[in-house]
Amino acid sequence: MVTGTDTALEAELRRLAGSVPDPELPVLTLEELGVLRGVQVLGPGRVEVELTPTYTGCPAIEAMTADIERVLHEHGMAEVSVVKVLSPAWSTDDISADGRRKLAEFGIAPPRPSDVDGPVPLTLTVRCPQCGSTDTELLSRFSSTACKALRRCVTCREPFDHFKEL
Structure with a gap:
């Protein structure tokens, strides 16, 4: 800081x-x-x-x-x-806006910023970094590193990493 x-x-x-x-x-x-x-x-x-x-x-x-x-x-x-x-x-909240943008451009779904004062989401919607669809599914809780999960987009069928929220 x-x-x-x-x-x-x-x-x-x-x-x-x-x-x-x-x-x-x-x-x-x-x-x-x-x-x-x-x-x-x-x-x-x-x-x-x-x-x-x-x-x-x-x-x-x-x-x-x-x-x-x-x-x-x-x-x-x-x-x-x-x-x-x-x-x-x-925390994943420490990732800068530029960092989140670069993750998405690289093909990794960035973590969503937490809303400490707002409601806790019951389901996690992860946007596909390839086509933008939120219709995605979890393939594995872990990917190439422990901080990422492996997901697949149901719409475009492409697999992608998701940087998990912490």
Whole structure:
């Protein structure tokens, strides 16, 4: 999260760290995915980056860490520390609007934003990213990663991933 107290250097380092692609969904950056929580300069050439995994035990967190370290080392930071922040937990609400748009363009149905103050939906309608139909069916609760489900559109018959709401 960018605060009003971020320095210009911290803002630039955040932009660089946030531009790293997600290793499992390279169509999204870590900023768009919403896992980048903060960047703080600790001293000359020293920076700490806060990263929240999408779920506890997410195997991609190590690749994210290595990629952030590489990018910031390439931009003059001699000491890069990436710390995992588990609270507050990541939620699919943390995915940016651009991230949701990119998921749909990539063929993955994005998670719906939660409406905390509204009614809880009894059925989940997932829109097909190919044809836009809401007449879809669940094929498997898990897909290529634990955070996605495999669905099929009844209208166009195309299978697609759905990034599950958390």
